Amino acid sequence: MEYFLQQLINGLTLGSVYGLIAIGYTMVYGIxxxxxFAHGDIFMVGAFVALISFxxxxxxxxxxxxxxxxxxxIAMFFTACYGWTVEKLAYxxxxxxxxxxxxxxxxxxxxxLQNYVQAAQGARIKTLQPVIQGGFNFxxxxxxxxxxxxxxxFIILVTIVLMxxxxxLITRTALGRAQRxxxxxxxxxxxxxxxxxxxxSITFIIGSSLASVAGMMFVxxxxxxxxxxxxxxxxxxxxxxxxGGIGSIPGAMLGGLLIGLIEVFWSGYxxxxxxxxxxxxxxxxxxxxxxxxxxxxxxxxxx
Amino acid sequence: xxxxxxxxxIKDSIFTxxxxxxxxxxxxxxxxxxxNEALVVHPKWLIVTIIVVVCAVGRFLINLYEFRKEQRxxxxxxxxxxxxxxxxxxxxxxxxxxxIFSVIFPFLPFTxxxxxxxxxxxxxxxxxxxxxNIVIGLAGLLDLGYVAFYAVGAxxxxxxxxxxxxxxxxxxxxxxxxxxxxxxxxGFPVLRLRxxxxxxxxxAFGEMIRILLLNWYELTKGPxxxxxxxxxxxxxxxxxxYPDEGVETFHxxxxxxxxxxxxxxxLYYLILVLxxxxxxxxxxxxRLPIGRAWEALREDEIACKSLGVNPxxxxxxxxxxxxxxxGFAGSFFATRQAFISPESFTFIESAIIVAIVVLGxxxxxxxxVLSTVFLIGLIEVFRDFExxxxIAFGGAMVLIMIFRxxxxxxxxxxxxxxxxxx
Numbered sequence: 001m002e003y004f005l006q007q008l009i010n011g012l013t014l015g016s017v018y019g020l021i022a023i024g025y026t027m028v029y030g031i032x033x034x035x036x037f038a039h040g041d042i043f044m045v046g047a048f049v050a051l052i053s054f055x056x057x058x059x060x061x062x063x064x065x066x067x068x069x070x071x072x073x074i075a076m077f078f079t080a081c082y083g084w085t086v087e088k089l090a091y092x093x094x095x096x097x098x099x100x101x102x103x104x105x106x107x108x109x110x111x112x113l114q115n116y117v118q119a120a121q122g123a124r125i126k127t128l129q130p131v132i133q134g135g136f137n138f139x140x141x142x143x144x145x146x147x148x149x150x151x152x153x154f155i156i157l158v159t160i161v162l163m164x165x166x167x168x169l170i171t172r173t174a175l176g177r178a179q180r181x182x183x184x185x186x187x188x189x190x191x192x193x194x195x196x197x198x199x200x201s202i203t204f205i206i207g208s209s210l211a212s213v214a215g216m217m218f219v220x221x222x223x224x225x226x227x228x229x230x231x232x233x234x235x236x237x238x239x240x241x242x243x244g245g246i247g248s249i250p251g252a253m254l255g256g257l258l259i260g261l262i263e264v265f266w267s268g269y270x271x272x273x274x275x276x277x278x279x280x281x282x283x284x285x286x287x288x289x290x291x292x293x294x295x296x297x298x299x300x301x302x303x
Numbered sequence: 304x305x306x307x308x309x310x311x312x313i314k315d316s317i318f319t320x321x322x323x324x325x326x327x328x329x330x331x332x333x334x335x336x337x338x339n340e341a342l343v344v345h346p347k348w349l350i351v352t353i354i355v356v357v358c359a360v361g362r363f364l365i366n367l368y369e370f371r372k373e374q375r376x377x378x379x380x381x382x383x384x385x386x387x388x389x390x391x392x393x394x395x396x397x398x399x400x401x402x403i404f405s406v407i408f409p410f411l412p413f414t415x416x417x418x419x420x421x422x423x424x425x426x427x428x429x430x431x432x433x434x435x436n437i438v439i440g441l442a443g444l445l446d447l448g449y450v451a452f453y454a455v456g457a458x459x460x461x462x463x464x465x466x467x468x469x470x471x472x473x474x475x476x477x478x479x480x481x482x483x484x485x486x487x488x489x490g491f492p493v494l495r496l497r498x499x500x501x502x503x504x505x506x507a508f509g510e511m512i513r514i515l516l517l518n519w520y521e522l523t524k525g526p527x528x529x530x531x532x533x534x535x536x537x538x539x540x541x542x543x544x545y546p547d548e549g550v551e552t553f554h555x556x557x558x559x560x561x562x563x564x565x566x567x568x569x570l571y572y573l574i575l576v577l578x579x580x581x582x583x584x585x586x587x588x589x590r591l592p593i594g595r596a597w598e599a600l601r602e603d604e605i606a607c608k609s610l611g612v613n614p615x616x617x618x619x620x621x622x623x624x625x626x627x628x629x630g631f632a633g634s635f636f637a638t639r640q641a642f643i644s645p646e647s648f649t650f651i652e653s654a655i656i657v658a659i660v661v662l663g664x665x666x667x668x669x670x671x672v673l674s675t676v677f678l679i680g681l682i683e684v685f686r687d688f689e690x691x692x693x694i695a696f697g698g699a700m701v702l703i704m705i706f707r708x709x710x711x712x713x714x715x716x717x718x719x720x721x722x723x724x725x
Contacts, residue, residue, distance in 0.1 A: 035499045045330065052333045055342050081325040090701045097708040100445055103499055104661050107447075107654055108700025115693040120331040126342060231650065235510070238503060273518045280507035287500055288492050 002144040007268045008261070013152045013221065015260025016159035020214035021237035022244070022252035023166070024083075024207030030183045030247035031203050032095065037106035038086055039211060040234015041113035044227060046079040046212025047219045048117060051128055054219070064132070068154075075216045076209035082113075083208025084201055092197070110230075117227040125226045128219055155217045162213060163253055166206065170249060179203060183247070232276060236263070239283040245293030254294060312366035320359035327354045401672070405575055409568045419567050423574055423639065425679050427632055430578035432659040432671035434628030437585055439657070440666030441594065442621035443601030444494070445502040448509025449656050451489070452482040452626040454516060454648035456633025461529045461643055462522070471535040475634050482630025483623040485512075490622035494615055509653055516645040528644025534566065535573065535638050570639055577635060581628050582668055588624075597621050598666075655696075662703045664710030673711055 021043050028036040053071040062070070090109045094102045135149030170176035178199045181189040190196045218233070219225050240259040244251025259279055266278035286293065332351040335342045408414060408422060431453065438446045460478040463469050469477075493504045516523045523529065588594040596617045600607045604614055637643050659678055663670025681699060685692030703711065 035503065049329050051342075052329050052335060052344060055335060055344055056333070078325055078329050081322060085322060085326060090705070093705045094708060097704075099499075100661065100665075101704050101708040103445070103502060104658070105701045105704040107657070108697040108704070111651070111654060111697030112694050112701070113697075115691070115697065117330060119691060119694065120327075121335060124337065126335055126337075129341065235503070235507060239507075242500070242503075274514065276514055277511050280511050283507050284492065284504055287496055287504055291496070291500070 002139045002142055002146050003268070005138075006144070006146045007264050009146070009148050009152060011261035011264035012257060013155050013260070014264055015240075015257035016155050017214045017217050017221070017256075018233070018237045018240045018259050019253040019256025020159060020162070020210045020217075021233060022240040022256045023249055024211045025238050025241040026244070026246055026249060026252040027179075027203050027207050029241070031179060031200055032091070032102075034091070034102040035106065035238065036091075036204075036207070037103060037234070038090070038109040038113055039207065040230035040232075040237065041110045041117075042079060042083050042086070042208045042230070043211040043215045043218075043233055043237075044225070044230030045082050045113065045117060046075050046208070046215030047225045047229065048121060048126075048215075048227075049078045049212065050075040050216035051126055051219050051225060054128055054131060058129075068131075071216060072158075072213060075212040079212030079215070080205040080209045083204040083211075086113075087201060087204040092200075110234075114227050114230065121227065123227065125224050128223050128225075130223060131220050151220060155221065158213065158217070159253075162210065166210070167249060169206075175199070175202065235283075236276075236279045239279055239286070241293075242283060243286050243290075243293055245295040248293070248295040251293055251295035308366075308370055312363055312370075315366060316359040316363040319362035320355050323355045323358035324351070327351050398669070402579070409571055416564065416567065419564070419571055421679075421683060423567070423571050425675055426571070426574040426578050427636060428656065428659060428675045428679055429672055430574065430581050430632045430635075431629060431656045432663065432675055433578065433581040433585060433668060434625050434632065435656050435660050436666065436668065436671055437588075437597075437628070438621050438625035439660050441585070441589065441601065442597040442618055443665075444618060444621065445499070445657070446505045446622070446625070447502045447650075447653055447657060448489075448505035448507070448512075449625070449629055450648045450650070450653040451505075451509040451512040452486060452629030453633040453636070453652070454512055454645070455485045455626075456482045456630030457637040457643050457648070458516065458523060458529070458633075459630070460634030460637045461532045464533045464638075465529065465531065468533070471533075471634075471638055475631060478634035479627045479630040482633065483627035486623040486626025487619060490619050494618040494622065506650065506653070509648075509650060513645050513648055513650075516648070523645075526644060526646075528642055528646070529637075530642050532637050532641045532643070534641060535569070570635075574635055574639075577631055581631075584624075584628075585668065593617065593620060651693075658696075658700050662700065662710050667710065670711055677711075 021039065024039045024042070025036060028034065028039070050071055053074045054067070057067045057071065086109050090105045091102050094105055130151075132149070132151040132154060135147050135152070138146040138148070170179060178189070178194045179202070181192070181194060182196055182199050186196050189199075214233075214237075218229065236259055237256065240255035241252045242255070243258055244253070244255030259282065262282055263275050263279055267275040270278075328351055331354065332347055334345045334347055336345050405422075405426075409419065431449070435446065435449050438444050438449070456478040459481040460474045463474045463477055464471070489505070489508050493501060493508075496504060517525055519525070589598070596607070596612050599610075600612065600614055600617055607617075608614060636647070640647075655678065659671055659674050662678065663672070663674035678696065678699065681695055682692050685695050
């Protein structure tokens with residue numbers, strides 16, 4: 001029971017990270033109908049920006065909450081620049097092109113980003129000293145002590161806050177309405193006087209900044225990153241987006257949590273070597289039996 | 304007008320410079336270096352300044368160019384199109400010329416070990432490209448996990464050859480059959496999915512195979528890889544300088560001096576023949592009912608269904624046949640290297656093969672050759688700059704998609720057309 005509880009806590013933490021990345025996939029898929037293959041690498045760039053920012057702030061004597069907030073904002077800003085540029089360079093010219101062109105272009109962009117970071121920052125893994133230490137311990141009398149670290153609380157709290165803010169943004173504001181309109185019919189939306197290009201750019205900016213938050217949490221939680229983390233995290237987050245129903249933002253979060261839980265429980269109870277296979281198998285099984293995910297809209301095929 | 308243009312483009316350049324600063328400032332400018340078990344930041348502002356200036360000036364020049372182009376009358380340069388036309392009309396002669404060239408290639412005066420190795424590598428990729436072209440180009444299924452079949456072929460060849468000691472010519476078809484079986488096994492559940500979902504699922508499968516190869520230590524020796532894979536022999540005559548007692552070798556049989564190049568040249572012809580078989584097979588099968596069904600399915604699945612084509616079985620055959628050729632190429636790879644490990648079968652290999660097919664122009668056999676020469680050549684030219692070459696590679700993928708979204712040879716003609724009456 002205690003072991004289960006511990007895995008649950010770990011799973012929810014990991015799931016929050018996946019959920020934040022998955023939102024980027026789901027929003028982009030919703031609005032332009034493409035899998036933004038480079039999104040995992042945007043997440044990786046976010047993790048690197050956060051790492052650099054933490055190292056720089058460690059030299060100063062600013063108090064921890066302010067450091068966290070500033071790093072969050074810095075990572076969001078710089079990573080959003082990446083998302084925006086990638087969209088402008090690699091996807092915008094292909095918007096009217098045939099179906100596979102943006103996917104190939106995204107693949108190329110992903111290769112470029114990975115190797116660019118490798119060239120600029122070196123191929124070796126980067127380690128970060130723990131930023132937030134300590135936590136609560138439960139069941140101290142039993143043989144398995146369940147711990148809930150402050151870091152995990154921080155990750156889950158930030159995820160909930162960001163989720164709330166962005167859900168409100170999508171459902172309540174004019175920007176969100178424009179975005180949902182673009183999802184339905186881009187030509188019609190343009191006729192209504194909405195700048196479609198700008199709306200798509202903003203979608204990429206939002207998706208990238210959420211991915212950068214996930215990257216910041218990843219580097220804080222694991223303390224180790226390299227230029228390759230984006231690939232696996234990207235696939236898992238995409239799985240999460242599909243699981244929750246692609247196009248649906250609450251679905252992405254739900255899917256992220258589920259994938260996090262599945263991965264953690266699989267490594268905890270079955271086999272840690274094959275933990276990635278768990279996520280991939282989930283993806284396959286979900287796509288076969290639940291092609292629209294849990295909260296997705298059914299996909300109607302038209303002639 | 305002129306002044307207005309200058310103003311806006313200077314503004315534009317400054318904006319580009321700022322974006323470039325935001326992009327490259329933290330990642331390039333603040334390099335993290337491990338020092339005494341902690342990371343410290345080494346600033347590299349000079350490079351960032353150069354990049355930012357280059358971006359800003361580049362943007363300005365592009366603006367200038369676009370502005371000039373607007374003033375001139377629009378002359379469209381269709382290099383790709385003219386190449387396409389040229390290849391259409393002279394296709395047969397060029398193909399023949401290319402085949403003759405590749406047959407005499409090993410005996411050309413400038414051909415040395417280095418060139419042979421590159422040629423063998425290119426031919427391997429051409430073969431993989433042609434194999435995948437059946438899946439992507441003809442059947443229209445984007446398979447991002449093709450390397451899985453390559454790996455299955457390589458490993459099954461290696462295991463058969465090591466454990467049973469069977470010769471290359473027995474193991475090769477077995478490896479192909481194994482890969483095809485995997486193709487069916489993997490294809491069966493996922494082929495109902497739409498294009499981009501299929502892409503991700505096949506990608507996941509590719510990774511699953513790699514993880515399996517890494518962790519199934521008893522069978523695959525995990526990350527250590529399989530060593531001592533038997534080299535192929537020339538119909539029973541081994542390529543060895545000092546053969547075992549009583550065994551006739553290639554050079555003694557033909558009365559030649561021993562030279563390690565003989566084996567290389569044999570390998571070269573082996574892969575050339577395998578690749579040409581793949582190509583011939585594809586050309587022939589396109590004209591058979593199954594090939595026509597693939598192309599029809601690629602163009603319109605619903606129409607196919609209503610005409611009584613079973614999409615699942617049709618796709619499955621494409622998947623299996625593509626996988627089979629991947630398996631053949633894999634066993635060639637295993638026998639050439641004599642050592643295989645999961646390192647050789649990463650996602651990047653799949654990406655390279657997909658890039659070859661898509662950039663060449665999906666469904667175009669000549670396009671595969673052109674883009675292999677271009678992309679593998681690009682990787683070779685940048686060989687000394689390890690990570691820059693992959694940047695160049697990825698960049699080339701993006702650029703070709705932007706400027707020629709249908710590939711270098713963008714002629715996607717149906718193989719059969721209903722002729723006009725009269």
